[in-house]
Amino acid sequence: MFPFEKQLTPGRLQIGRRGGLSSEDPGQTCKLGLRIPTHDHGVFGRLGQGRQSDRQTDSMASIADYYEGKNVLITGATGFMGKVLVEKLLRSCPGVRALYILVRPKAGQTMQERVSNMMKCKLFDRVREDDPDFHKKIVAISSELMQPGLAISPEDVEKLCSCINIVFHCAATIRFDEPLKHAVQLNVMATQQLLSLAQRMQQLEAFIHVSTAYANCNRHHIDEVIYPPPVQPKKLIDSLEWMDDSIVRDITPRLIGDRPNTYTYTKALAECVVQQESSRLNIGIIRPSIVGASWQEPFPGWIDNFNGPSGVFIAAGKGILRTMRANNDAVADLIPVDTVVNLTLAVGWYTAVHRPKSAMVYNCTTGGINPFHWGEIEHHVMSTFKRNPLEQAFRRPNANITSNYLINQYWILVSHKFPALLYDLYLRLSGQKPQMMRIFNRLHKAIGLLEYFSNQDWEWNSENMSMLLSQLTPEDKKTFNFDVRQLNWPEYIENYCIGTKKYVLNEDMSDIPAARQHLRKLRNIRYTFNTLLLVFVWRVFIARSQMARNIWSFVVNLCFKFLSYFRASSTLTA
Numbered sequence: 001m002f003p004f005e006k007q008l009t010p011g012r013l014q015i016g017r018r019g020g021l022s023s024e025d026p027g028q029t030c031k032l033g034l035r036i037p038t039h040d041h042g043v044f045g046r047l048g049q050g051r052q053s054d055r056q057t058d059s060m061a062s063i064a065d066y067y068e069g070k071n072v073l074i075t076g077a078t079g080f081m082g083k084v085l086v087e088k089l090l091r092s093c094p095g096v097r098a099l100y101i102l103v104r105p106k107a108g109q110t111m112q113e114r115v116s117n118m119m120k121c122k123l124f125d126r127v128r129e130d131d132p133d134f135h136k137k138i139v140a141i142s143s144e145l146m147q148p149g150l151a152i153s154p155e156d157v158e159k160l161c162s163c164i165n166i167v168f169h170c171a172a173t174i175r176f177d178e179p180l181k182h183a184v185q186l187n188v189m190a191t192q193q194l195l196s197l198a199q200r201m202q203q204l205e206a207f208i209h210v211s212t213a214y215a216n217c218n219r220h221h222i223d224e225v226i227y228p229p230p231v232q233p234k235k236l237i238d239s240l241e242w243m244d245d246s247i248v249r250d251i252t253p254r255l256i257g258d259r260p261n262t263y264t265y266t267k268a269l270a271e272c273v274v275q276q277e278s279s280r281l282n283i284g285i286i287r288p289s290i291v292g293a294s295w296q297e298p299f300p301g302w303i304d305n306f307n308g309p310s311g312v313f314i315a316a317g318k319g320i321l322r323t324m325r326a327n328n329d330a331v332a333d334l335i336p337v338d339t340v341v342n343l344t345l346a347v348g349w350y351t352a353v354h355r356p357k358s359a360m361v362y363n364c365t366t367g368g369i370n371p372f373h374w375g376e377i378e379h380h381v382m383s384t385f386k387r388n389p390l391e392q393a394f395r396r397p398n399a400n401i402t403s404n405y406l407i408n409q410y411w412i413l414v415s416h417k418f419p420a421l422l423y424d425l426y427l428r429l430s431g432q433k434p435q436m437m438r439i440f441n442r443l444h445k446a447i448g449l450l451e452y453f454s455n456q457d458w459e460w461n462s463e464n465m466s467m468l469l470s471q472l473t474p475e476d477k478k479t480f481n482f483d484v485r486q487l488n489w490p491e492y493i494e495n496y497c498i499g500t501k502k503y504v505l506n507e508d509m510s511d512i513p514a515a516r517q518h519l520r521k522l523r524n525i526r527y528t529f530n531t532l533l534l535v536f537v538w539r540v541f542i543a544r545s546q547m548a549r550n551i552w553s554f555v556v557n558l559c560f561k562f563l564s565y566f567r568a569s570s571t572l573t574a
């Protein structure tokens with residue numbers, strides 16, 4: 001099953017670097033926390049890495065200096081975070097020798113086509129300006145992470161084993177509704193296979209694994225430690241191998257227990273798998289919370305997908321989403337993608353140079369340092385989309401969040417389902433295919449999966465992130481900034497929303513006047529509709545019943561009296 005493992009000699013497997021946690025007791029909780037940097041030589045230190053004197057020079061060098069002449073392996077380079085990582089490495093570490101990226105063919109495109117399309121992306125504009133030949137540093141390796149041996153050819157395996165200095169493992173399935181078997185294959189087994197490959201890399205200095213801050217979301221307070229896994233990964237993998245898909249589906253809720261989905265469950269198992277190798281490799285684990293658009297680099301507001309809050313913001317901006325269950329006062333632990341990438345590169349440097357005695361975990365979060373709440377997010381998202389409307393909005397943007405289940409259900413009925421029904425009726429009558437109800441059903445499914453995260457908050461300890469920041473030179477603090485204390489949330493959210501408009505929806509900013517005009521049209525339609533509704537209600541319910549007419553005239557009289565009273569008292573005071 002894990003072909004790389006077979007090639008490891010037992011002697012090498014037994015070499016440990018310390019007396020702490022070994023691969024035999026992976027479930028034990030270990031406090032990794034802060035530690036004094038050591039220059040302890042690990043297995044790979046002995047296996048073909050630079051001499052200690054070289055490394056002492058490295059420890060004083062800047063992050064960019066460290067990456068000079070290095071060969072870097074990146075998985076998930078075609079994903080949201082991976083692309084930003086590739087861009088930042090090329091731009092801020094121009095001395096990097098080569099970036100080996102594991103890519104699979106997908107959606108009718110060959111691996112090469114995908115890579116050349118990726119490099120044409122706007123994200124790379126700044127790198128392209130600095131170095132038009134930047135693509136020469138990217139070496140694409142064909143790989144399907146779900147296949148045995150990661151489906152890397154023997155020649156490529158040989159090449160990687162002889163030259164890679166540092167591995168960044170970003171690939172994962174981040175879908176919340178992923179079937180367990182698939183999520184285990186990709187998030188756990190592929191990680192295991194990559195670690196086995198990493199063990200064979202003669203020049204390897206660090207292995208950086210990207211996890212998630214929500215891997216342990218069944219806990220309220222989360223330290224920078226690897227918690228005992230919900231089940232031993234090996235046991236689960238063995239069981240899933242013989243189980244029918246339908247059996248797996250049936251037992252999934254029991255297995256994931258108090259975690260909300262297979263994603264967080266398998267990411268927790270992946271951390272355990274990574275920890276099992278931490279006696280043999282220099283390992284760093286990054287746990288970002290909700291990764292959002294870029295804050296500063298390569299430009300503010302870069303985002304290219306609907307994941308997490310982005311889809312919610314877009315749906316709210318389009319006037320489709322009017323209500324969602326979220327706690328106004330809960331911390332919205334968003335973290336900009338460029339912050340995560342800067343931290344990742346700094347962790348790569350720190351892990352390789354200082355070789356901490358055990359795998360260090362970095363909770364990459366904002367809540368404990370510079371908190372912002374869902375209620376504030378709602379306010380800033382709405383205000384941005386009112387000033388910079390999206391094109392062809394369904395209704396005027398006016399989303400409200402509530403933690404009350406019944407109130408939310410009421411607004412779903414009144415503000416989602418009813419308008420969707422009316423619009424579909426209109427489409428049917430005008431000979432078109434109804435679509436609004438289908439869109440709302442998809443939206444409800446998506447936000448239903450997110451609500452777990454928007455209705456509660458967590459406390460993450462992020463001491464290691466602060467410790468790392470204190471280790472950077474003043475120059476590195478600027479180039480690889482991950483100091484989230486400087487984050488100005490209203491400005492960030494505004495850029496985020498504009499980023500969804502420009503880069504996800506590909507809308508032109510010059511069309512904003514037309515979009516505003518469209519919103520005015522929608523407002524007039526709403527006024528007309530409300531007036532017609534009032535007349536209809538009057539005709540059907542009030543005009544027909546004597547009692548309703550009496551109540552109506554009583555209410556009107558009362559209002560009239562109040563008005564006269566206030567007018568009289570204001571005349572007297574004048």
Ligand SMILES: CCCCCCCCCCCCCCCC(=O)SCCNC(=O)CCNC(=O)[C@H](O)C(C)(C)COP(=O)(O)OP(=O)(O)OC[C@H]1O[C@@H](n2cnc3c(N)ncnc32)[C@H](O)[C@@H]1OP(=O)(O)O
Binds near residue numbers: 174306324449
């Ligand atoms: C103003 C209000 C403020 C309050 C605001 C509160 C926000 C509260 C956020 C909490 C956020 C926590 C985040 C946890 C922290 C991580 O762990 S981050 C990792 C997060 N992972 C994700 O977000 C993945 C979630 N997504 C999924 O699991 C799946 O996409 C879904 C939602 C189940 C949908 O699956 P599906 O129906 O099979 O659809 P899928 O094939 O994925 O996509 C179909 C289409 O819908 C689009 N789409 C996908 N998702 C969405 C979406 N959410 N919306 C719209 N379209 C979407 C796709 O782009 C695709 O478009 P086409 O290519 O067809 O044109």
Ligand SMILES: NC(=O)C1=CN([C@@H]2O[C@H](COP(=O)(O)OP(=O)(O)OC[C@H]3O[C@@H](n4cnc5c(N)ncnc54)[C@H](OP(=O)(O)O)[C@@H]3O)[C@@H](O)[C@H]2O)C=CC1
Binds near residue numbers: 143172212307
């Ligand atoms: N986005 C977020 O909010 C958060 C993300 N994270 C973590 O960050 C990492 C990156 O996430 P993000 O960039 O957002 O995710 P994306 O979904 O954007 O990217 C996932 C990457 O993994 C690759 N991949 C998936 N399946 C395979 C496969 N079978 N074989 C080869 N490659 C595959 C994808 O390649 P392809 O293009 O071929 O599909 C893509 O490059 C993940 O580990 C995730 O858990 C952590 C916290 C929050």
